[in-house]
Amino acid sequence: MIEFEEEVSFEVDELVFDEIVEDDEVSSVELGGGERSAFSTDVPLLLRIAGSNRTAPATGIVRTLGMGYRIGRGVMTLLGSVVLAALFLPIPLMHLAGIPIVLAGVFFATRRVRSAKVLRSARGTCPSCGEDTSCFVGFGGTPYKLPLKTSCTHCARSLVLEER
């Protein structure tokens, strides 16, 4: 029961965080970039069926984040988790959920400050079913590190994103 609630909380944290990033994105453009800025580049990738030689071309969108931008993201993540934990405090028993929430906040915040490159999205042809698929690559804060496990949204086959 408690475990389930924790999972839900993490998801909420990620979603709240994503909204904050979208806002930040706009303001960094208005400021004219620099260290606070973030920009996206298309990267040619390969989709491989896990444990097989069959591959198909894919394209990933990688965002390069400036240090100021990353610190901003980290601080917002940490604040988000503290606020979320505070919301659970008045609820008997559920107040214990605050500890893992804040720990998760510290984990995600650290990861975000350290991630100069994140994989925003990836799409390509599924090497299994041949459909055009957009791969799930996390909630936008996933560090860009290949190979990355994903799956096809059509046939649910386990796929691996690799460098082309």
Ligand SMILES: [Zn+2]
């Ligand atoms: Zn497929």
